[in-house]
Amino acid sequence: xxxxxxxxxxxxxxxxxxxxxxxxxxxxxxxxxxxxxxxxxxxxxxxxxxxxxxxxxxxxxxxxxxxxxxxxxxxxxxxxxxxxxxxxxxxxxxxxxxxxxxxxxxxxxxxxxxxxxxxxxxxxxxxxxxxxxxxxxxxxxxxxxxxxxxxxxxxxxxxxxxxxxxxxxxxxxxxxxxxxxxxxxxxxxxxxxxxxxxxxxxxxxxxxxxxxxxxxxxxxxxxxxxxxxxxxxxxxxxxxxxxxxxxxxxxxxxxxxxxxxxxxxxxxxxxxxxxxxxxxxxxxxxxxxxxxxxxxxxxxxxxxxxxxxxxxxxxxxxxxxxxx
Amino acid sequence: xxxxxxxxxxxxxxxxxxxxxxxxxxxxxxxxxxxxxxxxxxxxxxxxxxxxxxxxxxxxxxxxxxxxxxxxxxxxxxxxxxxxxxxxxxxxxxxxxxxxxxxxxxxxxxxxxxxxxxxxxxxxxxxxxxxxxxxxxxxxxxxxxxxxxxxxxxxxxxxxxxxxxxxxxxxxxxxxxxxxxxxxxxxxxxxxxxxxxxxxxxxxxxxxxxxxxxxxxxxxxxxxxxxxxxxxxxxxxxxxxxxxxxxxxxxxxxxxxxxxxxxxxxxxxxxxxxxxxxxxxxxxxxxxxxxxxxxxxxxxxxxxxxxxxxxxxxxxxxx
Numbered sequence: 001x002x003x004x005x006x007x008x009x010x011x012x013x014x015x016x017x018x019x020x021x022x023x024x025x026x027x028x029x030x031x032x033x034x035x036x037x038x039x040x041x042x043x044x045x046x047x048x049x050x051x052x053x054x055x056x057x058x059x060x061x062x063x064x065x066x067x068x069x070x071x072x073x074x075x076x077x078x079x080x081x082x083x084x085x086x087x088x089x090x091x092x093x094x095x096x097x098x099x100x101x102x103x104x105x106x107x108x109x110x111x112x113x114x115x116x117x118x119x120x121x122x123x124x125x126x127x128x129x130x131x132x133x134x135x136x137x138x139x140x141x142x143x144x145x146x147x148x149x150x151x152x153x154x155x156x157x158x159x160x161x162x163x164x165x166x167x168x169x170x171x172x173x174x175x176x177x178x179x180x181x182x183x184x185x186x187x188x189x190x191x192x193x194x195x196x197x198x199x200x201x202x203x204x205x206x207x208x209x210x211x212x213x214x215x216x217x218x219x220x221x222x223x224x225x226x227x228x229x230x231x232x233x234x235x236x237x238x239x240x241x242x243x244x245x246x247x248x249x250x251x252x253x254x255x256x257x258x259x260x261x262x263x264x265x266x267x268x269x270x271x272x273x274x275x276x277x278x279x280x281x282x283x284x285x286x287x288x289x290x291x292x293x294x295x296x297x298x299x300x301x302x303x304x305x306x307x308x309x310x311x312x313x314x315x316x317x318x319x320x321x322x323x324x
Numbered sequence: 325x326x327x328x329x330x331x332x333x334x335x336x337x338x339x340x341x342x343x344x345x346x347x348x349x350x351x352x353x354x355x356x357x358x359x360x361x362x363x364x365x366x367x368x369x370x371x372x373x374x375x376x377x378x379x380x381x382x383x384x385x386x387x388x389x390x391x392x393x394x395x396x397x398x399x400x401x402x403x404x405x406x407x408x409x410x411x412x413x414x415x416x417x418x419x420x421x422x423x424x425x426x427x428x429x430x431x432x433x434x435x436x437x438x439x440x441x442x443x444x445x446x447x448x449x450x451x452x453x454x455x456x457x458x459x460x461x462x463x464x465x466x467x468x469x470x471x472x473x474x475x476x477x478x479x480x481x482x483x484x485x486x487x488x489x490x491x492x493x494x495x496x497x498x499x500x501x502x503x504x505x506x507x508x509x510x511x512x513x514x515x516x517x518x519x520x521x522x523x524x525x526x527x528x529x530x531x532x533x534x535x536x537x538x539x540x541x542x543x544x545x546x547x548x549x550x551x552x553x554x555x556x557x558x559x560x561x562x563x564x565x566x567x568x569x570x571x572x573x574x575x576x577x578x579x580x581x582x583x584x585x586x587x588x589x590x591x592x593x594x595x596x597x598x599x600x601x602x603x604x605x606x607x608x609x610x611x612x613x614x615x616x617x618x619x620x621x622x623x624x625x626x627x628x629x630x631x632x633x634x635x636x637x638x639x640x641x642x643x
Binding site for chain 2: 067068072103131180268269
């Protein structure tokens with residue numbers, strides 16, 4: 001099987017770290033680079049965190065690019081866990097990589113246009129606010145042509161929001177960017193809270209990361225143990241979601257997920273800004289633009305994430321493909 | 325006096341063309357590049373028109389960088405008064421000059437980054453929707469340090485709109501980009517319909533321009549004649565408002581303009597008033613001014629200014 005060529009557009013972020021480490025350990029995925037955006041924390045911190053995560057993975061061949069420092073139109077909001085800031089050295093060891101000179105948006109434009117020219121479109125996993133992607137899509141029609149699909153962690157449909165009563169954070173933080181992406185014509189795969197809330201990771205799972213996953217696993221253990229994401233009043237049972245990793249899991253094991261086609265969009269103004277809708281019952285006379293992932297096999301997803309993180313403790317990290 | 329470095333961000337367009345032709349023969353201006361954007365016409369056409377106008381003006385030394393192919397969020401709208409291909413009925417030869425490989429956004433970022441480092445700030449002339457500049461600013465906010473000021477044609481304050489009841493075309497075409505630019509903190513001079521409707525290019529002027537402009541006279545007269553709105557009810561006379569060229573005139577003859585400093589807001593949420601520009605004339609917002617809005621223009625002085633400039637095409641040696 002040929003490896004999927006993927007750009008991860010991220011705002012690390014705890015669950016971004018899990019997603020990135022999962023991707024970098026997975027032989028099915030060829031990570032072309034990380035394009036980083038402000039989101040959970042300010043840009044300088046998301047970039048520093050991305051560099052540290054790549055460093056701790058041992059995959060220092062994977063470039064990190066700094067992108068947009070804030071949303072397109074609305075005022076900036078940070079994540080619920082913004083106090084995390086830059087990962088401290090005692091949580092994630094200082095790594096050996098620095099960000100590339102090239103702007104993340106330029107990297108996306110360049111990669112997508114090259115992919116369009118070669119007729120080999122790439123996949124983008126969007127696990128932060130989609131500002132970088134929107135800025136890339138506006139610039140040239142070949143950007144959309146060079147992207148096979150955008151796998152987006154974001155939105156909430158039947159579930160309520162987790163940053164405001166109605167909105168999921170990644171969409172809330174830049175709803176205009178989300179709308180640009182949704183309407184871009186690129187096939188969208190949406191990982192909403194409705195689904196990510198179904199897979200809850202507990203202290204026991206974090207210990208598995210730490211015990212089996214080498215330096216990378218210990219970093220994840222440290223992060224998830226320090227910042228408790230469980231919410232028993234909301235979820236009714238112990239544990240917390242690792243939203244962003246569902247995008248990588250879906251690329252590797254789509255059979256763990258259930259989906260429906262729908263037309264998806266977001267509210268750009270007012271009190272419900274960032275609220276996402278999915279027209280599951282074809283009320284809007286619009287062609288579906290998205291595959292909405294509605295359900296996940298919880299045990300299957302948790303096992304897969306632990307299995308991939310465990311690779312950091314057992315074998316050498318997944319080598320870069322001989323692309324040159 | 326050392327020349328003023330400028331970048332002309334535009335969507336040619338008839339009035340863009342007159343602005344460019346004027347800038348081409350103004351040695352006070354150092355035109356670093358032209359960055360066409362989707363606006364009056366689709367991008368492919370504004371790029372082609374820009375290349376053709378460079379050839380017409382014999383300024384093929386100026387690089388043309390293609391900009392964004394669509395507005396940030398809204399569906400593209402195109403101009404209504406520029407004919408099928410953007411230059412009225414005028415057909416210029418296929419361009420030999422080619423567009424640069426670097427995109428307008430990358431050109432803006434790279435050029436302004438150098439300008440910031442050297443403290444040699446550049447004036448950005450915006451004659452179209454401001455998508456290119458907004459995208460560049462969102463990619464790299466530090467480039468504002470390389471911008472002296474933005475002199476833009478767009479908006480309508482006390483004057484009603486020209487594309488909807490409340491909106492002028494350039495702002496309506498990408499209101500989100502205009503919002504980004506007006507929120508950037510960069511000094512802005514705004515030439516809105518309030519200013520441009522004071523300067524009507526009338527049929528008698530067209531005859532004058534035709535007489536003085538030497539080797540471009542036939543093309544210039546065609547373009548200017550096409551520009552006649554023939555709408556007495558709206559404009560009080562024959563002719564068309566000299567929108568985009570006023571940006572160049574403002575740089576070179578600021579004494580012909582009166583400005584008022586105020587805070588500008590861009591409506592980007594309400595569909596009814598989308599693209600409306602609102603000026604805080606009486607300090608109601610409590611926010612600092614972000615723009616100098618041109619309120620008065622010496623129309624006769626402006627026509628004389630352009631006659632003088634465009635007569636340079638009649639002289640034998642034009643740079």
